[in-house]
Amino acid sequence: MSDDILRVNGLKVHFDVGRAPGGGRKVVHAVDGVDFTVRKGTSFGIVGESGSGKSTIAQAIMRLVPVTEGSVFLNEHQISGLEGQSLRAVRDKFQMVFQDPFSSLNPRKKARAAIREPLDLLGIGDEKGRDKVAEDMLAAVGLHREAGRLFPHQFSGGQRQRLCIARALASQPELIVCDEPVSALDVAIQAQILNLLRQLQAEMGLSYVFISHDLAVVQYICDEVAVMYLGEFVEKAPAGKLFSSAMHPYTWSLMSAALSPENERGTLAARPLLGGEPPSPTAPPPGCRFAARCPFATERCRAEKPALRGFGEGHRVACHYAGELEPPIPELKRAA
Amino acid sequence: MTGTPFLEVRNLTVEMKGESGAIRVLDDVSLSIERGTTMGVVGESGCGKSMTALAIMRLLPPGFEITSGQVLVEGEDITHAPEARMRALRGNDISMIFQEPMTSLNPVFTVGDQIAEAVKQHQGLDSAKAERRAVEMLKAVQIPGAEARLHAYPHEFSGGMRQRVMIAMALACQPRLIIADEPTTALDVTVQAQIFALMRELQQETGTAIMLITHDLGAVAELADDVAVFYAGKRIESGPAGAILRHAAHPYTSGLMSCTPRLRLGAAAREGAPPLREISGMVPQLGKMPNGCRFAPRCALADDRCRKVMPEDVAVGAGHAAACWKAETEVMA
Numbered sequence: 024m025s026d027d028i029l030r031v032n033g034l035k036v037h038f039d040v041g042r043a044p045g046g047g048r049k050v051v052h053a054v055d056g057v058d059f060t061v062r063k064g065t066s067f068g069i070v071g072e073s074g075s076g077k078s079t080i081a082q083a084i085m086r087l088v089p090v091t092e093g094s095v096f097l098n099e100h101q102i103s104g105l106e107g108q109s110l111r112a113v114r115d116k117f118q119m120v121f122q123d124p125f126s127s128l129n130p131r132k133k134a135r136a137a138i139r140e141p142l143d144l145l146g147i148g149d150e151k152g153r154d155k156v157a158e159d160m161l162a163a164v165g166l167h168r169e170a171g172r173l174f175p176h177q178f179s180g181g182q183r184q185r186l187c188i189a190r191a192l193a194s195q196p197e198l199i200v201c202d203e204p205v206s207a208l209d210v211a212i213q214a215q216i217l218n219l220l221r222q223l224q225a226e227m228g229l230s231y232v233f234i235s236h237d238l239a240v241v242q243y244i245c246d247e248v249a250v251m252y253l254g255e256f257v258e259k260a261p262a263g264k265l266f267s268s269a270m271h272p273y274t275w276s277l278m279s280a281a282l283s284p285e286n287e288r289g290t291l292a293a294r295p296l297l298g299g300e301p302p303s304p305t306a307p308p309p310g311c312r313f314a315a316r317c318p319f320a321t322e323r324c325r326a327e328k329p330a331l332r333g334f335g336e337g338h339r340v341a342c343h344y345a346g347e348l349e350p351p352i353p354e355l356k357r358a359a
Numbered sequence: 360m361t362g363t364p365f366l367e368v369r370n371l372t373v374e375m376k377g378e379s380g381a382i383r384v385l386d387d388v389s390l391s392i393e394r395g396t397t398m399g400v401v402g403e404s405g406c407g408k409s410m411t412a413l414a415i416m417r418l419l420p421p422g423f424e425i426t427s428g429q430v431l432v433e434g435e436d437i438t439h440a441p442e443a444r445m446r447a448l449r450g451n452d453i454s455m456i457f458q459e460p461m462t463s464l465n466p467v468f469t470v471g472d473q474i475a476e477a478v479k480q481h482q483g484l485d486s487a488k489a490e491r492r493a494v495e496m497l498k499a500v501q502i503p504g505a506e507a508r509l510h511a512y513p514h515e516f517s518g519g520m521r522q523r524v525m526i527a528m529a530l531a532c533q534p535r536l537i538i539a540d541e542p543t544t545a546l547d548v549t550v551q552a553q554i555f556a557l558m559r560e561l562q563q564e565t566g567t568a569i570m571l572i573t574h575d576l577g578a579v580a581e582l583a584d585d586v587a588v589f590y591a592g593k594r595i596e597s598g599p600a601g602a603i604l605r606h607a608a609h610p611y612t613s614g615l616m617s618c619t620p621r622l623r624l625g626a627a628a629r630e631g632a633p634p635l636r637e638i639s640g641m642v643p644q645l646g647k648m649p650n651g652c653r654f655a656p657r658c659a660l661a662d663d664r665c666r667k668v669m670p671e672d673v674a675v676g677a678g679h680a681a682a683c684w685k686a687e688t689e690v691m692a
Contacts, residue, residue: 072547073518179641180404209403209574211638214618218635236547239620243632266628280552281622282577284604291581292556297549300517354625 028198028230029061029084033093034103036076036083040305051304053079055254056093061198061247066224066231068245068262070238070277072301075251077234081202084232085119086110097198115145115194122203124183128175134161134186135171141194160189164219181212188219192227200232205240217243238281242266247337250274253301253312256331260338268355270334270345273297273313278352295351311342319348363434364391365568366415366453366536371428373414375645382646384410384423388594390587392536397562397569399583399600401576401615403642406589408572412538415570416455417445432536451481454529456522458541463525464513470497470524471509474531481532496527500557519550526557533565540572555581576619580604585678588612591642591653598679608681611654614638652684660685 036054043049054076061067069077082088084095086102095103100113118141121127128137138157142148148156158168164185175183184204191199201220205213217240223229235241241248242262249259250273258271269275276297283290299316302308311329314320323343331339334346342348350356373385385407392398400408413419415430417437429438437448449455454477457463465473474496475489484492490509497505500523513521522542529537539558543551559582562569571582579586579600586603588596588611596609607613617636640657643649651668655661665684672680 072549181641210576210615210619211403212641214620214635214637215639217620218637237620238548239622242622242628243620243635263629266622266624267626276549278622278624280548282548282551282575282581283621284576284580284616284619285621286577286580288581288583288600289559291552292559294552296552296556298553300519300550352624354627356625 026063027060028063028098029067029232030096031057031059031080031084031093032096033058034080034083034090034095035092036079036088037091038088049305052254052307053304054083055307057249057251057254057256059247059249059256059259061230061232063197063230064224064228065246066233066244068233068235068241068248069251070235070241070248071251072236074253074301074304076254076304077236077251078202080251081119081200081232081234084200085117111145115141115147116196117198117200118191118194118196119200119202120184120187120191120204123207124180124187125207127187128183130175132175133171134166134173134175134178137175137186138171138190138193141190145194147194156193157189160192163192163223164189165215179212180208181215184208184212184216185219188216188223192223196229198230198232200234202234203236204233206235206237213240220244238266238277239283250277253304253307255312255341256339257313257341258339259331261336264336264338268338269350270338270340270348271313271342272317272319272348275350275352275355276316278355319344363431365394365433366570367391367429367431367434368411368415369429369431371411371414371430372426373410373419373423374426375423377422379646381426383648384592384645385414386592387428388589388592389428390594390597392568392570392585394535394568395562395566396584397571397582399579399586400570400572400589401574401579401586402589403574405642405645407592408589409540410592411589412455412540412570412572415538416449416453418449447481450477450534451532452534453536453538454532454534456525456529456537456539456542458544461518461521461545464521466513469510469512470516470527474524474528477528477531492531493527496531497524499530499561500524500527502527519546519553522546522550522554523557526554526561530561530565530567534567536568536570538570538572541574542571543578544573544575558582576604576615588615591648592645593653593682595654595683596679596681598676602676602679606676608675608679608686609654609683610658610660610685611638612681614657652682654683 034057038051040049040051071077083090090103094101135157138160139153142153157171161170162168166185205216233244245262248262248265249256252273258274279294310325310327314324329341329343331341333339368390371388374381374383402408429436471493474493478484478489478492494505502508502523543554583600586600587594590611596612638657651666652670655665670682670684672682673686675681675686
């Protein structure tokens with residue numbers, strides 16, 4: 024499968040958070056066995072509530088948190104197993120854009136220095152060449168070439184996110200991991216950044232892992248989408264398939280909770296809404312992790328853990344009753 | 360009862376006094392909220408939404424001052440009311456829900472104490488009665504095990520639960536207006552949906568008016584009767600929510616509508632995403648406002664008049680006004 028740029032197999036990230044009452048250790052199961060591949064030049068989206076483990080996957084790919092189990096391959100390199108110099112040797116190929124453009128830029132570094140930094144650290148090119156790259160990247164993200172002389176505080180939020188993207192692009196990566204890159208931005212600016220990400224992908228053939236809690240944003244950017252709940256994927260499909268015929272009750276509840284400016288007043292109030300909040304990731308329930316909040320849950324769901332099963336065209340669902348349940352969303356019924 | 364709206368803001372101007380002179384942060388803002396209705400206040404960050412709320416509550420930060428205009432509560436001008444009168448109003452007639460449920464609760468007091476404090480202060484209830492009211496309020500916002508949770512501290516609650524506590528506090532004195540400043544921005548969509556459903560339900564029961572400050576047009580569509588759109592310190596469009604969301608008259612409002620990505624479900628999802636329109640450029644800096652219409656530098660329709668002369672509100676429909684030179688012709692077209 025040479026057109027896969029990223030392959031994640033059985034990824035687990037657990038955090039030891041101290042002694043459990045009554046002996047043993049308390050372990051947060053942040054990511055609990057996920058598999059996915061990202062094809063070259065495409066975007067893979069991960070959606071879910073806060074605490075579901077989306078950002079931990081991003082950090083595990085970037086090697087910012089230790090991988091407990093499983094493997095991550097970037098092209099032929101197993102980046103989950105690399106250390107020190109050999110990890111640095113492939114660092115230029117995968118870069119990250121963070122959520123908050125205010126805290127992810129050093130306030131004492133000028134824009135040019137910030138964009139150059141990955142090149143400086145990885146020893147790519149010479150002095151002059153690096154400055155040229157920094158200028159080119161500023162232009163590529165729609166900022167003025169001269170803007171490199173300014174400090175981060177002289178930029179607006181949207182411009183700072185452009186700077187962060189320019190920095191991620193500097194080492195000519197093949198994969199960019201975007202962790203909620205637009206959720207700190209105003210809608211008008213959000214649209215600019217989303218369009219920029221799409222344009223850069225088309226021009227440079229970039230691949231994205233795109234993490235967001237906003238289904239509409241994920242739909243706009245992504246080719247394939249995974250829905251995550253409490254450390255696991257509950258549904259995964261090509262975007263067109265997922266949004267036209269989602270099968271997991273948790274995916275439905277995310278869709279029902281989505282707001283739209285076109286909705287009539289009280290649309291949400293008339294829909295069946297998900298109650299409660301996710302259970303603690305320190306002691307995930309034995310059966311289906313969503314069972315406690317699922318309106319369709321049975322005894323079987325609470326006792327027996329559902330595996331991801333295939334439903335054609337790359338659509339996989341972890342629900343005992345997938346395909347048998349009636350979606351509570353009218354659009355999905357009509358499409359089915 | 361009819362005639363005067365519950366809250367009326369008339370030509371309100373707020374300035375920030377600085378070393379280099381006064382900078383206008385709110386410029387000639389007018390809006391009114393009827394009893395028992397919800398007004399959505401939308402706009403980008405820094406456009407004056409929260410500043411309007413703070414000016415109404417007379418809680419402006421140091422250095423900020425109301426320099427002209429009026430705030431009327433049931434016809435009473437409170438713009439220069441003595442502090443004692445404001446204390447009686449705040450929490451009792453008008454209360455506020457802040458954006459950050461994580462930081463707006465006091466970590467060293469139990470949630471029960473914090474809810475009870477408001478009713479003791481404002482309604483002179485004794486401790487036992489205040490505690491009973493606190494339990495009632497926690498039940499009203501659907502916190503399970505209210506009696507036991509009364510003695511819990513804020514850190515023992517999740518984000519959604521803390522926001523419920525904030526709502527319980529805001530409702531405890533049965534205010535007639537609640538100002539909710541981005542009440543769900545920090546929350547997950549599923550929890551946001553729960554909070555919105557709760558706000559609607561409580562409004563139907565208590566008849567309180569709500570001023571919902573948000574950047575999310577979806578939230579406005581869900582909850583609001585009326586909408587006021589802010590841009591760069593000015594209220595540039597206002598009217599019934601349905602009219603504004605379907606027939607926005609100001610190019611900024613229609614721009615916001617078209618740059619919000621829409622979730623397409625069912626058959627519509629099989630087609631490629633339609634391109635997302637952008638509003639190019641960004642909000643002008645405070646103190647560096649253009650002479651004419653403040654949106655002119657970003658507006659595709661702008662001409663010389665727009666760049667030179669500030670437009671006034673023009674009526675574009677029943678109760679629907681927009682401050683745009685192009686508004687009338689746009690509506691005709």
